[in-house]
Amino acid sequence: MRAASLFRERFGGEPDGxxxxxxxxxxxxxxxxxxxxxxxxxxxxxxxxxxxxxRNGRRLTLCSRQEPADVVExxxxxxxxxxxxxxxxxxxxxxxxLAEAGHRVPGACLAFDSDLPVGAGLSSSxxxxxxxxxxxxxxxxxxxxxxxxxxxxxxxxNEFAGVxxxxxxxxxxxxxRAGHALxxxxxxxxxxxxxxxxxxxxxxLLLINTRARHELADGEYGQRRAECEEAARRLGIPxxxxxxxxxxxxxxxxxxxRRRVRHVVTDNQRVLEVxxxxxxxxGPSADTFREIGRLLxxxxxxxxxxxxVSWPEADVAVAAAVDAxxxxxxxxxxxxxxxxxxxxxxTTPVRAAVSEEFARRSWAGPxxxxxxxxxxxxxxx
Ligand code: GLA
Numbered sequence: 024m025r026a027a028s029l030f031r032e033r034f035g036g037e038p039d040g041x042x043x044x045x046x047x048x049x050x051x052x053x054x055x056x057x058x059x060x061x062x063x064x065x066x067x068x069x070x071x072x073x074x075x076x077x078r079n080g081r082r083l084t085l086c087s088r089q090e091p092a093d094v095v096e097x098x099x100x101x102x103x104x105x106x107x108x109x110x111x112x113x114x115x116x117x118x119x120x121l122a123e124a125g126h127r128v129p130g131a132c133l134a135f136d137s138d139l140p141v142g143a144g145l146s147s148s149x150x151x152x153x154x155x156x157x158x159x160x161x162x163x164x165x166x167x168x169x170x171x172x173x174x175x176x177x178x179x180x181n182e183f184a185g186v187x188x189x190x191x192x193x194x195x196x197x198x199x200r201a202g203h204a205l206x207x208x209x210x211x212x213x214x215x216x217x218x219x220x221x222x223x224x225x226x227x228l229l230l231i232n233t234r235a236r237h238e239l240a241d242g243e244y245g246q247r248r249a250e251c252e253e254a255a256r257r258l259g260i261p262x263x264x265x266x267x268x269x270x271x272x273x274x275x276x277x278x279x280x281r282r283r284v285r286h287v288v289t290d291n292q293r294v295l296e297v298x299x300x301x302x303x304x305x306g307p308s309a310d311t312f313r314e315i316g317r318l319l320x321x322x323x324x325x326x327x328x329x330x331x332v333s334w335p336e337a338d339v340a341v342a343a344a345v346d347a348x349x350x351x352x353x354x355x356x357x358x359x360x361x362x363x364x365x366x367x368x369x370t371t372p373v374r375a376a377v378s379e380e381f382a383r384r385s386w387a388g389p390x391x392x393x394x395x396x397x398x399x400x401x402x403x404x
Contacts, residue, residue, distance in 0.1 A: 025088060027404070030074035030134035033086050033094065038074035038134070040161060044153035044400035045070035046145035047195035048230060048364050049355045050204050050219065050315075051322060052294040054330055056189030058251050058287050059210035059264035061294035064191055065219060065396035066199035067139070067230075071150040072403065075133040075158040083118060085111050087135040099128055104183045113148050114155040116183025120175040121159060121167075129163040140390055143232040144361020148184070149192035152176035153400045156197075161402065169197050170212070187245055188357075199399040206298055210264050217301050219396045221366065226312040226350065229365040231377055232390035233336035236360035244357050247332065251287060254280040263287045286329035293318050316350025316366040323353035332358025336386060340365075340377050347376035364394075 030038045045066040052062035083097040087110060095111040099118060107115040114135075118128045133155065139147045156172045159165075167175070176193040180186050190209055199205045204219040221227055255262050257275060266272065266288050275281050297318055300311045323341050327333035337354040340363045344352040352365040367373050374391050381389050 026072040026074040026134050026136040029086065029088050029136055030076070030132070033134055034076070034084070034132045036076070038404075039076040040158065040402055041072060041074045041404040042154050042157040042161070042400065043070050043072045043403050044150045044157065044196045045199070045397055046139045046147055046150050047192055047199070048145065048228070048362070048394055049191065049195075050364070051297045051318065052191075052290055053322065053326055053355065054247060054251075054332065054357075055287055055290050055294070056191040056207075056209045057248055058255075059262040060287060060291040062191045062194075062207050062209065063204045063217065063294050063297060064195035064199065064207075065204040066195055066201075066399050067145060067392075067394055068397040069139045069145070069392070070196070070400075071135060071137045071139065071147065071154045073133050073135050073154040073158045075131050075162060077129050077131050077162040080130045082130050083115065084132045085114055085135070086133075087137075089135070089137055089141070099130065104185065107183075110151070112184040113151040113179060116179030117152050117155040117176060118159060119183050120178040121156070121165070123178070124167075124171070124175055126160070126165050126167065127163060128159055131159065131162050133158060140232050140392070142234075142236050142360070143230075143390070144356035145230070146192040146196065146356075148180060148186070149176065149196050152179050153193060153196040157400055157402065173197050186241075187248060195399075197400050199396070201398040202396055204301070204396055206294070210262070217298050218307075219301055220307075221312055222395070224307055224309050224312050225368060226309070227367050227370060228394040229344075229349075229367050229370050229373060230392040230394045231340050231344070231363040231365060232392070233334070233340055233361065233363060234387045234389060235334055235336040237334055243332065243359055247283065247330065250280060250283045254284050264291070267292075282329040282331075286325045289325055290322060293322055312366060313350055316352075319351035319353045319364070319366055320345055326354055326358065330358075334359050336381070336389075337361075337363050339380050339384070340389065343376045343380040344373045347372045349373050
């Protein structure tokens with residue numbers, strides 16, 4: 024275990040434990056979480072591992088195999104948003120949010136390692152938070168239910184690291200189960216496990232890292248949130264979740280806001296359609312995954328044309344994958360860079376076609392990852 028060996032190199036001695044929190048992909052429901060809507064993510068086999076030990080004193084010492092130049096010392100009694108920046112803001116933010124919630128965080132040494140591709144939009148920051156949350160609560164003997172850890176990890180991201188995301192990524196990392204996608208109602212925060220095993224019907228999941236990350240991305244995410252809030256305000260509803268019928272948006276005259284709303288309403292519907300398909304009493308069949316594939320490609324068009332968060336490499340990857348026989352494909356995550364999720368029956372022709380289209384445009388070669396719905400965050404040793 025590489026986190027444990029990093030711990031020994033940096034701190035000497037053995038860690039008290041090793042914890043893993045996975046990254047996530049999202050089957051359906053994009054930009055719906057902060058609109059109180061539905062999402063359907065699943066955990067990946069890849070994630071962030073932390074080897075950690077308790078120690079005397081009121082400090083955290085943080086190091087990471089991916090940031091070899093940095094060993095960061097954090098004073099637990101002087102934590103406040105803005106005091107720690109860079110990658111260490113995420114683990115330090117978790118310590119801060121735990122203390123804000125009334126928990127006594129112990130002094131500790133933590134060594135992190137990751138096998139998530141960097142910048143691929145697979146929620147490495149949420150994984151970093153969730154791994155830290157499990158390690159610190161375990162080392163401190165704190166009994167904090169998973170649902171509360173989700174809220175704490177999200178506070179670390181929103182208020183300490185200052186990134187205005189919704190609640191999907193932390194929920195996925197902490198609450199997912201192997202062989203299932205997680206249906207999360209972001210209004211009630213109710214969750215349920217939905218069996219999701221494409222391999223049983225001879226289908227599979229391929230993630231394509233488009234290796235693109237466009238400038239502007241952060242501002243655009245906040246702008247989409249603001250547009251959705253503005254649309255809800257003009258419609259006189261608490262959030263876009265209250266809408267189920269697009270006919271109810273007739274009073275909204277602004278064409279941009281109308282498109283944003285159409286995406287959110289239809290994507291919420293697509294989440295429920297996918298769940299109904301996966302839960303069909305007869306059990307999922309090849310037809311189930313053909314239908315889910317169709318919904319994926321439809322969702323991509325909605326993200327591209329109505330929500331306008333897609334990017335050229337994602338559009339090319341989706342088109343090439345579908346032309347090469349994929350059941351369906353779409354961009355995942357916040358947009359403007361990151362990964363595309365493809366539902367396939369055969370991966371080889373899809374990989375070849377996407378690589379060829381990227382090469383034709385002189386783009387950096389895409390990265391491929393075979394994905395399967397994996398277990399959520401857990402103690403490894
Ligand atoms: C990012 C955010 C999530 C969610 C997605 C879009 O991944 O972290 O909260 O809003 O974008 O669905």
